[in-house]
Amino acid sequence: MTSSALPGPDAPTTPGMDAAATVRVEQAGLDALARALEDPAGLGGAFEQAVAMLLGISGRVVITGIGKSGHVARKIQSTLASTGTPSLYVHPAEASHGDLGMILPGDAILAFSNSGETTELGDIAAHALRTGQPLLAVTSKASSTLASTATLALTLPAMPEACPMGLAPTTSTLMQLAFGDALAVALLRQRGFTATEFGIFHPGGRLGARLRTVGELMHTGAAMPLTQPDTPMRDVIMEMTHKALGCVGIVGQNGALAGLITDGDLRRALDQDLTTTLAKDIMNPRPLTINPDALAAEALQVMNARKRPVTALFVLDRAGIPIGVVHLHDLIRAGVG
Template identity: 90%
Template structure:
């Protein structure tokens, strides 16, 4: 009798690819559901309207793996212009419900919708009339039927081979929460400058600083008139040590720019008689003071011959500052 053929177990890379494909199927199903205005898409739009309409904060909650997702979504909401905080369901039953005020809304994550630890939070919302938004995969669950608005995600199989460990479901929750945060961000008109105000630390904070925050101003700006002899231009450039001099007209507007490169190219001139207007660049690159410092760096590097300094102009075309490449490097942008 021939023994049955032995099927080798899948290799780790096969397992990994299968896991990603199953989770991707969950995300695709979620995207399709969000495109349905009569289903999840319509509920999503209602959720955005509810959260935009409150005068308080969003209390985000969940426990277990859903709790970890809830913490991440809360952090994303807070950093993108939607005031929020995380409340642990178990601690809520022991006094932390006092954190949730009447003007707040509650956003609860639970895949099954039967998480017993969320019962007290749901009851609190019913007593106080706070909006309770439930993100769950079971439309008939206790949480979904108790909620002001049920946001029912597609029921998809977990990537775990036992179908037990939250994998696909938590990824879908995470994507849904991100979609909610981004929709609120767009509706609020939240800007990169506001984002930078919430992220002042580290490299991200540095890249979100504006030119106004790092530029040289006042007497630190190297400036001179068009009829200034080049000998004096060189003295101004040397004294201010920014590698350039701005040439200003009668109304204080920036009429041109002389860089140390321009000086080198003008060495065949008689510097005792040559004037600034004879060698200046009449169309220098300039920048707005409220542009991000990271954008200033891109402007400097965009040309075939990168520049090391940019004059910063007000709406009248008058110089109000100079930003140098070294300033951007010191600020952590470069």
């Protein structure tokens, strides 16, 4: 175990000093990891091989580890699964008692062990050798049993633990976690995984709400406030009042959106003779619009983009024809705002 850079356990410190020193030691570990990943002759090259290997399998990434490394492995498995890489966690001890059956042909095994000498991983490693399944070992000991057994060894830099005794896994587990995140993001990018796909795997909570599409939230059909350019303002006001979305879309003869009138436009036009004014006289010919596949979070961003925020957006198809209206209140009710 590499000794810690923190003061010894008996050295006088304050909680704040301990906290800052801990962060600095762990930050040094992350800096060392970043440098190692940039080395094509070392960890960087192995990382490239790992990404290619995991993209090439027909099955899942089976992730394993025990103790603190096991907790990290579970988190990485969750991140992989939610970003388009099918995966599952197998506990090493349970694997020795029947759970090896969870590892199927076409799977690859990703094992985490800082020392590389975790005895509980032995049966999983032996299983990989018997079946010829790829075994990727994430460890800080290149000469360890696990690294020498693996199809591909991913050796992290050996850095001091933040524990003043150099015993409790701290820096090492943070580096494992960062490495797993880097692997998940690299696989995400290589797969072309989109925000829409991410939303499918995250339907709950505020994040799920922000990843819903405009098409799921918009008002459609008869609920859309629409009229023509030559409509008298009296009728425009009636349409706006009846549909209660604070705006009216103006459509041309081809059905495409030609402009927009909001309740703010009405207030600004009060100095005109509304008995003779037509919709085309006060409409905004370049309104903000959005497409139905846009995320709800994007719609909120568009609404807030101007100095004078808008409260509703017309949703157009590719021909520019209105197919819906999304209102700020719809976004708020969905939990986006």
